[in-house]
Amino acid sequence: MPLPFALLGMLVSLALLIGFAYRGWTVLILAPVAAMLAAAFSGEPVLAHWTQTFMLAAARFVAQFFPIFVLGALFGKLMEDSGSVQAVARFMMDTLGARRALLAVVLGGALITYGGVSLFVSFFVIAPMARALFESADIPRRLMPAAIALGTSTFTMSALPGTPAIQNAIPMPFFGTTPFAAPGLGLIASVIMASFGLWWLGRQAKRARSRGERFRDTAPPQAADDALVRERATVAQAFDPAEIDAGDLSPDLPPIAVAVLPLVLVVATNLVMSAVVLPRIDAPWLEHARWGGTSLSAVSGVWGVCVALALAIVVLAILNRNRLRALRESVDAGANASVLPVMSVASLVGYGAVIAALPAFEPVRDAVLGIGGGPLVSLAVATNLLAGLTGSASGGLTIALDALGNTFMTLSASHHIDPALMHRIAVMSSGTLDSLPHNGAVVTLLAVCGCTHRDSYLDIVMVGIVGALIALVAVIVLGTFFGAF
Known part of the structure; x- marks a missing residue:
């Protein structure tokens, strides 16, 4: 085939995938259909690509990351139903108050998501808190989505060392790294993102005040069970919105120490597993076919996150045994909430695997690898583009690493680049252009806040894309001159 x-077939398939996904069509159907269309344009065996390329790649993603999806969703649901997330939000609101409304919203969202609570759960808890604070401070409602996004979807997702976000776990099997890869660079990037975002939000609030713009209720927020919200959300988040109202929310909020302890446990246990426990394990038996012919470095990162989340879940359930009045229903809802997101992202991964296997992808790969600046810049550009096109940080990151991960590892070795630096740049790159207008998290957040793209998207771009890109450039420059630290 010429x-x-x-190439036209690849572009048409991608356009159909993006367009129909934005309109709420499920990627469980869209991704294989688009992949088969691209294969047909290339004159490749369609059915073979469906069963042997698409499905094997999707199954590999599920096999690697489903434990993190299910434990993360379960932890988030139990944190919500026990009242722990609400307690943290209430504490931030009472402590900082309306005078520091922007800071309270950002820090509240950051604490919850860095502790392991899923993005979607945090949206529905932080949004009412933000509304109350913004109304008291008379800050325009249109700034709510950007403030929530800054705290939940930027530095705590891609930069802070040890974050249990799925995006931070995805590079670990490829690079043999841990969630704490390049911690110094991650902290610097986090400070840049948070500082820039808070500066921008403060500037916008001040300008709005000078123009006499005030807080006003606009359109009501959309419900979690809205079909369009659900389909858009599941490719960008690890929690199915349909399960948000299942279970039984405790009217009795726990003390702040009890609410925060599980969040601290996630990070602390993850650190101990990554730095102390797992490095001391001798596991040559993992190389046997019985265990998939893998290595400890390829699985230890996922193991550490799983142990951290599992321990936090047990402690959370014990501390809140009287508040979790419908424990079985909450557990069922949390587990069920992980299935559609992991399968949706796996479908995107399968689509990417088919595209990468087509002969027409070779010149695209060569063009990406030929970008000036070396492997770090090439990795950043490839991940940014794929995350932006798919509207999914996790999907775009996995597609990029599936298609080019081995090549980047070879290049990093020849250029003497620490895999930890590759890990951090890959994760940060997935959390930049993924926030384009069709991104499921963006659409969901706007719906939850009752805002529109026209009113609020520019501010989301500034805190979620521009700030993240500035931090990414800084990490690439520092990493080039000083390596990973």
């Missing part, structure tokens, strides 16, 4: 025709 190369231009094959």
Whole structure:
């Protein structure tokens, strides 16, 4: 098949995938259909790509990361139903108050998500808190989505060392790293993102005040069970919105120490597992076919996150045994909430695997690898583009590493680049252009806040894309000159 025709097929399939996904069509169907269309344009065996390329890649993703999806969703649901997330939000609101409304919203969202609570759960808890604070401070409602996004979807997702976000786990099997890869660079990036975002939000609030713009109720927020919200959300978040109202929310909020302890446990246990326990394990038996012919470095990162979340879940359930009045229903809802997101992202991964296997992808790969600046810049550009096109940080990151991960590892070795630096740049790159207008998290957040793209998207771009890109450039420069630290 002529190369231009094959490239056209890839572009058409991608356009159909993006367009229909934005309209709420499920990627469980869209991704294989788009992949088969691209294969047909290339003259490749369609059914073979469906069963042997698409499905094997999707199954590999589920096998690697489903434990993190299910434990993360379960932890988030129990934190919500026990009243712990609400207690943290209330504490931040009471402590900082309306005078520091922007800071309270950002820090509240950051604490919850860095502790392991899923993005979607945090949206529905932080949004009412933000509304109350913004109304008291008379800050325009249109700034709510950007403030929530800054605290939940930027530095705590991609930069802070040890974050249990799925995006931070995805590079670990590829690079043999831990969630704490390049901690110094991650902290610097976090400070840049948070500082820039808070500066921008403060500037916008001040300008709005000078123009006499005030807080006003606009459109009501959309419900979690809205079909369009659900389909858009599941490719960008690890929690199915349909389960948000299941279970039984405790009217009795726990003390702040009890609410925060599980969040601290997630980070602390993750650190101990990554730095102390797992490095001391001798596991040559993992190389046997019985265990998939893998290595400890390839699985230890996932193991550490799983142990951290599992321990936090047990402690959370014990501390809140009287508040979790419908424990079985909450557990069921948390487990069920992980299934659609992991399968949706796996479908995107399968689509990417088919595209990467097509002969027409070779010139695309060569063009990406030929970008000036070395492997770090090439990795950043490839991940940014794929995350932006798919509207999914986790999907775009996995597609990029599936298609080019081995090549980047070879290049990093030849350029003497620490895999930890590759890990941090890959994760940060997935959390930049993924926030384009069709991103499921953006659409969901706007719906939860009752805002529109027209009113609020520019501020989301500034805190979620521009700030993240500035931090990414800083990490690339520092990493190039000083390596990973």
